[in-house]
Amino acid sequence: MAKGPIIILTGTPGTGKSTHAELLANESPIPLKAINVSEWVKERGLYENYDEEWQTYTVDEDRLLDELEPIVAEGGLILDWHTCEIYPERWADLVVVLRCDHTKLWERLEKRGYPLKKIQENNEAEIMQVVLDEARASYPPEIVIELQSETTEQMESNVARIVEWIKAWVSNQEDSA
Numbered sequence: 001m002a003k004g005p006i007i008i009l010t011g012t013p014g015t016g017k018s019t020h021a022e023l024l025a026n027e028s029p030i031p032l033k034a035i036n037v038s039e040w041v042k043e044r045g046l047y048e049n050y051d052e053e054w055q056t057y058t059v060d061e062d063r064l065l066d067e068l069e070p071i072v073a074e075g076g077l078i079l080d081w082h083t084c085e086i087y088p089e090r091w092a093d094l095v096v097v098l099r100c101d102h103t104k105l106w107e108r109l110e111k112r113g114y115p116l117k118k119i120q121e122n123n124e125a126e127i128m129q130v131v132l133d134e135a136r137a138s139y140p141p142e143i144v145i146e147l148q149s150e151t152t153e154q155m156e157s158n159v160a161r162i163v164e165w166i167k168a169w170v171s172n173q174e175d176s177a
């Protein structure tokens with residue numbers, strides 16, 4: 001039996017995934033490991049090349065999935081990444097898509113020092129709800145939730161809601177054991 005659920009935390013860059021992941025890992029009633037997939041890819045060299053102009057890595061998806069598989073099998077994991085469609089559907093217990101108003105997102109990405117066209121591309125993706133559509137196309141609708149991430153209050157209530165979901169997941173496991 002998995003010792004915890006697999007939570008896919010996704011959304012356009014800057015919507016608040018890493019901030020949510022950290023809070024969630026701290027507040028979860030059971031231990032959860034959080035993997036920032038972009039950082040992981042860089043640290044482990046799981047990319048084919050780096051695009052200087054866009055400041056992005058082309059991920060070696062096969063190697064990434066191979067390396068994640070045993071960690072996913074252990075359970076109790078938050079996968080924090082701006083895309084969610086490459087994982088096998090069976091991995092996910094919950095898919096959280098964070099959303100943010102595009103003007104606010106623009107400011108966050110500007111602060112991050114992204115090149116202008118990368119800010120534009122991400123901003124447009126957020127307006128067109130690319131990540132949400134991707135999540136809905138890749139997973140059953142009942143496990144995909146969309147949460148606004150514009151204010152600290154929203155962040156706190158999002159984390160509290162996911163914590164409640166984790167508690168329910170744990171009690172379901174106990175009931176079916």
Ligand SMILES: Nc1ncnc2c1ncn2[C@@H]1O[C@H](COP(=O)(O)OP(=O)(O)O)[C@@H](O)[C@H]1O
Nearest residue numbers: 013014015016017018019108149150151152155
């Ligand atoms: N709900 C929120 N309320 C206030 N600030 C937020 C919220 N979500 C994210 N931020 C801020 O936006 C910036 C980007 O958040 P981050 O968690 O790094 O995004 P991501 O991991 O999705 O790229 C950070 O400075 C973070 O503090």
